[in-house]
Amino acid sequence: MKVLILEDVIEHQVRLERILDEISKESNIPISYKTTGKVREFEEYIENDEVNQLYFLDIDIHGIEKKGFEVAQLIRHYNPYAIIVFITSRSEFATLTYKYQVSALDFVDKDINDEMFKKRIEQNIFYTKSMLLENEDVVDYFDYNYKGNDLKIPYHDILYIETTGVSHKLRIIGKNFAKEFYGTMTDIQEKDKHTQRFYSPHKSFLVNI
Template sequence: MKIFLLEDELQQQLRVEKHIATIANELDLTIEMISTGKLSEFEEYIQHSDLHQLYFLDIHIQDNEYCGLEIAQKIREANPYAIIVFITTKSEFASITYRYKVSALDFIDKNLNEDLFKSKLQGCIEYLTTIQIKNDDLTDYFEYDFRDKKIKIPFKDILYIETIGTAYKLNLVGKNFQKEIAGSLSDVLNKDEEDRYFSPHQSFIVNRSMIIGMDKKNKQLLLKEGYSCPISRSNIKRVKKLIEEQNLEYNA
């Protein structure tokens, strides 16, 4: 389990770290704690975080009264499954978070005494632990490991994966989110033992369950959620055969 803390007051950083270390010991959990007050570092963590991570955010950071809320939006865009908790003296902001559409789990008041403060932190950690267990039991995941960088996302939420300009960088496009991951399409396909992906183009692989049809005129493979992927000339016949076999939409 990874926990990320954005807090620009060193005293508060140390306070949270101390309680989480105690909680990890008491609950016999392995927790990797990453804390910083630097926005650039935190945004880097966001882009490379895994599924169902826990983020503790101060709201007022570096003279920006709404910084934590803005960062929470970036987290939600990169990781729709993240658990977000605000640790702040500004509990009045609880009523406006809906404007930012970040779905915070909780607000923890910095002014709480140590026992209550720790209890609040522990409640969030136990919630994440429960969510992870439930999802592992009930959810079919896409799990991918490339050069020690791991990703784990519910397969049903993935639309397609495409190559991007940088070598060994992929853009994973899902329902309401996009995420850059390290890897190559050929490596993903080689590890696809259940034949879940289909490649209509050398730069794209598509979740077969998301395919709804083909637009032959514009050489596009039609997907759910209004998405589409290009079809290379050499793959037109393969795509047409797939569409016909599954009785999907076909626009000549």
């Protein structure tokens, strides 16, 4: 399970990372995470990595109120299947998740004790794992790797793939998103020989059939 964390306070970063390590060890769930307190760095992770399944976000970042909601909207743009959890001391903002249309799974209060905090994080981890297992059973994915860059999107949400004009960089157009990723048309067609999910009406396009 891949987790991405946006938190600008070191103390809270360390707390969440420690608890994730404990849950991973106790539950035998492999969890890899990246943590940053820099919004731009976090946004670059989002734009370049499609396979994060769970996002933990603070809401107020470096004094910018509700910045976490804006970041959540960006996550939804690039990864409509992501699970988002807000971790904040601003519990009064819970109802704003509907206003920003980010469909957050949970809203965890930073001020609760460690035992309760861990229980809430654990619930979110278990839910994410169950969703991953469920989706693997019923959803057919376009699972593509190019030179260490992973992309995993359900076929039923893909419309087509196009070139971008930049060498080895493509753009996938979906029902609710557009995503640039590294790869080549030739490489995708070669890997698609057996499944034949794509048709090429032009050398610059692959259409999901």
